[in-house]
Amino acid sequence: MIKQVELQHFEINQLLEAIYFRYGYDFRDYARASLERKILNRVSLSKLANVSEMNSKILHEPSFFNLFLKDMSVTVTEMFRDPYVFKKLKSTVFQQLHTYSRINIWHVGCATGEEAYSMAILLHENDLLKRTRIYATDYNNHSLDIAQKGQYQKEKIEPCNQHYLQAGGKYQLSDYYHSKSHSISFNDSLKEHITFANHNLMKDQVFAQMHLILCRNVLIYFNPTLQSKVLKLFNESMVHRGFLVLGDKESLEFTDEKRSFENIASKERIYQQKGNL
Amino acid sequence: MQAKNEFINKKVTYKALVIGVSAGGLNALTAVIPNLPSNFPIPVVIVQHRKHESDDYLIPYLNERSYLKVVSASIGRPLESGFVYVAPSGYHLFIERDATFSLSIDDQVNYSIPSIDVLFDSAAICYQESLIGLILTGANNDGSLGLKSINFYHGLSLVQQPDTAEYSAMPKAAIAVSRIDHILPLHDISNFLTTLVLSK
Numbered sequence: 380m381i382k383q384v385e386l387q388h389f390e391i392n393q394l395l396e397a398i399y400f401r402y403g404y405d406f407r408d409y410a411r412a413s414l415e416r417k418i419l420n421r422v423s424l425s426k427l428a429n430v431s432e433m434n435s436k437i438l439h440e441p442s443f444f445n446l447f448l449k450d451m452s453v454t455v456t457e458m459f460r461d462p463y464v465f466k467k468l469k470s471t472v473f474q475q476l477h478t479y480s481r482i483n484i485w486h487v488g489c490a491t492g493e494e495a496y497s498m499a500i501l502l503h504e505n506d507l508l509k510r511t512r513i514y515a516t517d518y519n520n521h522s523l524d525i526a527q528k529g530q531y532q533k534e535k536i537e538p539c540n541q542h543y544l545q546a547g548g549k550y551q552l553s554d555y556y557h558s559k560s561h562s563i564s565f566n567d568s569l570k571e572h573i574t575f576a577n578h579n580l581m582k583d584q585v586f587a588q589m590h591l592i593l594c595r596n597v598l599i600y601f602n603p604t605l606q607s608k609v610l611k612l613f614n615e616s617m618v619h620r621g622f623l624v625l626g627d628k629e630s631l632e633f634t635d636e637k638r639s640f641e642n643i644a645s646k647e648r649i650y651q652q653k654g655n656l
Numbered sequence: 657m658q659a660k661n662e663f664i665n666k667k668v669t670y671k672a673l674v675i676g677v678s679a680g681g682l683n684a685l686t687a688v689i690p691n692l693p694s695n696f697p698i699p700v701v702i703v704q705h706r707k708h709e710s711d712d713y714l715i716p717y718l719n720e721r722s723y724l725k726v727v728s729a730s731i732g733r734p735l736e737s738g739f740v741y742v743a744p745s746g747y748h749l750f751i752e753r754d755a756t757f758s759l760s761i762d763d764q765v766n767y768s769i770p771s772i773d774v775l776f777d778s779a780a781i782c783y784q785e786s787l788i789g790l791i792l793t794g795a796n797n798d799g800s801l802g803l804k805s806i807n808f809y810h811g812l813s814l815v816q817q818p819d820t821a822e823y824s825a826m827p828k829a830a831i832a833v834s835r836i837d838h839i840l841p842l843h844d845i846s847n848f849l850t851t852l853v854l855s856k
Binding site for chain 2: 382384388410411412413415416417453455596598599600603628629630633
């Protein structure tokens with residue numbers, strides 16, 4: 380008799396094929412366990428009997444697929460998450476950035492945009508924002524809409540002042556936004572330097588030459604095959620000796636691209652493309 | 657003949673132990689992990705609820721006191737015996753079907769990240785009947801559904817006897833949700849486990 384877990388694995392493979400065939404989103408090389416959990420949650424929330432029933436809804440109801448896409452995209456983010464990373468960027472990478480007349484920075488998987496605004500603030504305080512264009516991309520349009528507005532719940536932003544100071548912030552986080560009763564909006568002077576755009580790592584290509592790429596806690600969702608593909612894309616998307624920042628549990632250690640980068644800050648996961656390649 | 661063989665070889669070989677623990681965890685873990693022998697033949701994986709901090713004292717604290725090597729669970733790493741893996745704070749920890757680790761930053765589950773349910777559910781799918789799940793002290797109900805998954809796949813479910821727990825809510829919640837194979841006083845747990853996995 381076939382075991383339940385094997386049947387479910389088969390059904391999920393079919394579902395991912397259906398999504399790829401119907402909508403062009405390729406989740407086949409995602410890390411499977413967290414993906415499986417999200418799929419089973421959706422089955423349960425939508426009161427479906429099993430994954431195969433979900434499969435049929437995905438194929439025939441685009442609105443149901445949009446719901447699933449929302450489940451899939453990670454929206455958990457905060458201002459200056461892991462402030463020590465920003466502090467290290469300031470003391471290492473920023474010095475290099477000062478040598479360029481124009482700077483491109485790419486936040487990959489920006490979700491609702493808090494990290495892009497954090498970076499803009501830090502660049503501003505170090506006299507770099509004027510010459511910088513920040514590209515912040517995600518495949519979730521719903522998150523991008525929030526990011527573009529730059530408007531957040533007050534109780535989510537105010538506690539981040541401490542992180543801002545730990546990151547080496549010189550003033551107060553509240554200097555960069557105006558408050559309404561329950562929400563805050565970041566100043567236009569920050570927004571002017573950020574372009575939020577839809578980009579799908581599963582299929583889209585290089586779009587500019589970047590001096591710094593931040594891709595924190597995105598690779599954790601991918602299997603080794605997709606991780607290598609994406610890292611190769613990053614390597615091709617940078618200027619010579621460009622910088623790459625990963626999440627605090629991610630590393631290049633077991634990937635092919637390890638050869639192309641040197642680790643310049645191990646705890647902070649900051650890498651620089653090697654010269655003479 | 658297949659069925660007959662399965663019947664004869666019904667003794668299960670366990671391949672992994674997963675532990676969920678919350679409030680009161682430092683004392684409980686200190687009563688269990690340092691007492692596991694260096695030849696403990698299966699990997700141990702722990703979710704201990706705690707805040708996301710860059711400096712984590714739990715891992716070095718346990719490592720200094722234990723025969724087994726206590727390390728942070730990292731992405732892509734295969735589970736090996738001789739090691740105790742602790743879920744990093746601020747991430748959910750999963751075991752993939754090929755018995756390697758993966759992490760995610762998704763919404764909290766039972767107000768927790770890492771969540772015990774998340775680890776246990778994925779471990780149950782990977783190891784099925786070869787998995788041991790253990791719930792220790794805690795002040796919430798995380799892990800009870802995860803232990804139920806372990807039961808569903810015919811793994812072995814263990815819970816700390818609530819009156820030996822600093823916080824009894826979590827053991828009690830687990831007992832309320834599913835049939836538990838063994839309910840054990842804190843100071844018997846390491847012996848029980850050692851005998852279970854070392855006896856031939």
